[in-house]
Amino acid sequence: MDAKTPHPLPLSAAQKQIRDDVPLVCAWALVNAFAIAGSQASLYIAGYTHLACIQIQSSSILPCLWIGMLCCAATQSAAAALALLLPCHRRRARRALAYLALAVTVLFHCMYAIHFWISLAAYPGGYIFGWIVYTVVICYMVVRDLTCLTDLLRGDAWLGQAVV
Incomplete structure (x- = not known):
């Protein structure tokens, strides 16, 4: 063999590594959970220091929405952490927990939008x-x-790689 032709059997065959989407979805759920907790903490600090804030006195739905959002944060972070901590060979359980974390994240975003629109509707000008x-x-x-x-519905892959 001359030096220019490659060896017919290379020492290691390049194999595509398939990465699942569970860490991506769980990271999104965890970021949202920590954002909920951080925003609630900042609201308590603003209330404690008596900053001039807009308060809707007649609406009792806003505190209920905040309690619901905090419950969403706990559920999101628990489901996402469990999905990340499960071993990779438990693929169905990991994906089910990722779907749960994503569903609770969507629920939180709906509550957040309702809270936002109620707050801004109270002061329309x-x-x-x-x-x-x-x-x-x-x-x-x-x-x-x-x-x-x-990404979750498409399968266990990023960038169009399908699991066989």
Whole structure:
């Protein structure tokens, strides 16, 4: 054999590594869970220091929504952490937990949108910055949720690699 032709049997065959989408979806759920907890902590700090904030006195649905969002945070983080900690050979259980984490994340985003629209409907004249920023944030969350759902529905692969 001359030096220019490759050996017919290479020492190691390059194999495609298939990566599942569960860590991606679980990371999205964990980021949302920590965002819920952080925003709730900042609201408690703002209430404790008596900052001038908008308060809707007549609505009793907003505290209920916050309690529901905190319950979503606990469920999201538990499902995502369990899905990440399960071994890779338990693929069905991991995917089921990833679907649960994503479903609770979507539920949180619906509650967040309701909370946002109730808060802004109470003060219809002002806060154009809030309308723009939070509408963009809600649209981003919806797109990200749909992306994670399509990744999970497509199969156990990124970038179009199918599991055989």
